[in-house]
Amino acid sequence: MALTISATNLSEIAQPGYCPRCFWVRQKSRRLPYQSFPGIFSSIDRYVKRMARHHFDSAGELPAWFPAVGEVEGMETVPTYRSFAATDPKTGVTLRGEPDEVLRLKGATYHIVDYKTARLTTNAESMFPRYVAQLNAYAYIGGRHAFSPVSGLSLIYFEPDTDVEADPSLAVRTQEEFLLGFTPKLKAVDVKPDSFIEELLLLASQILEPETPPEGNSGCKECQAVEELVEMTRLG
Ligand code: SF4
Structure with a gap:
């Protein structure tokens, strides 16, 4: 059966x-247990998109808080993952996804943005290889749709403003009503050649083709814990 994979899953x-x-299990399983995700992050993402769009529609430019990404001439309508897809002819794998923002720059090139509600810490940077793949997957799909060429990719981190000791104005701001602000920080991501994504698609198809899962990482205690849980409930 033809394989379809999301940009987020491929980035793993x-x-x-x-x-x-883990990759095999996540891709094959329709219902993994214990997968609740706090809805607040989606709400913040949606809010950022609406505010950026609202400002652009009314003022013809991005809001002042939006990090500089170039001379933006338009905010494209971002397709949903159902239609934003591309099939790699070599592996037959279909890649799909839904970028947060596609900006049209002067000179008719495109800049793709992904929002992260998190602090840009060293720990967050350790996830960078994954995000590089995710954004380049969007660029790969974009290059086969109307968003070509893609000239830039960015992660925009929204860091919550909570350090009242360093910035006492935060306490003043919250005197009349409770307000929590965020500081956007941009992390640029290199646009890679198509072969970068095609190699990942080939690797994904090699892992996913077999009917049985590959071996897990040696030394990971979680698989053993899962087996113990299964055994425990079987006996019960
Ligand atoms: S070895 Fe660890 S990481 Fe791999 S499948 Fe098992 S639990 Fe997941």
């Missing part, structure tokens, strides 16, 4: 030390 195998077994 770009992270050093990824586990092929």
Whole structure:
């Protein structure tokens, strides 16, 4: 059966030390247990998109808080993952995704943005290989749709302003009503050649083709914990 994979899922195998077994299980399973995700992050993402779009529609430019990405002439309508897809002819794998923002720059090139509600810490940077793959997957799809050429990619981190000691004005701001602000920080991502994504698609198809899962990472205690849980409930 033809394989379809999301940009987010593909990015998992770009992270050093990824586990092929975890990747296989995540791709094949329709319902993984214990997968609740706090809805607040989606709300913040949606809010940022609406505010940026609202400002652009009314003022003809991005808001002052939006980090500089070049001379923006337009905000494209971002397709949903159902239609934003491309099939790699070599592997037959279809890649799909839904970028947060596609900006049209002067000179008719495109800049793709992904928002992250998180602090840009060293720990966050350790996830960078994954995000490089995710954004380049969007660029790969964009290059086969109307968004070509893609000239730039950015991660924009929204860091919550909570350090009242360093910035006492935060306390003043919150005297009348409770307000939590965020500081956007841009992290540029290199646009890679198509072969970067095609190699990941080939690796994904090699891992996912077999009917049985590959071995997990040696030394990971979680698989053992899962087996113990299964055994425990079977006996019960
Ligand atoms: S070895 Fe660890 S990382 Fe791999 S499948 Fe098992 S739990 Fe997941």
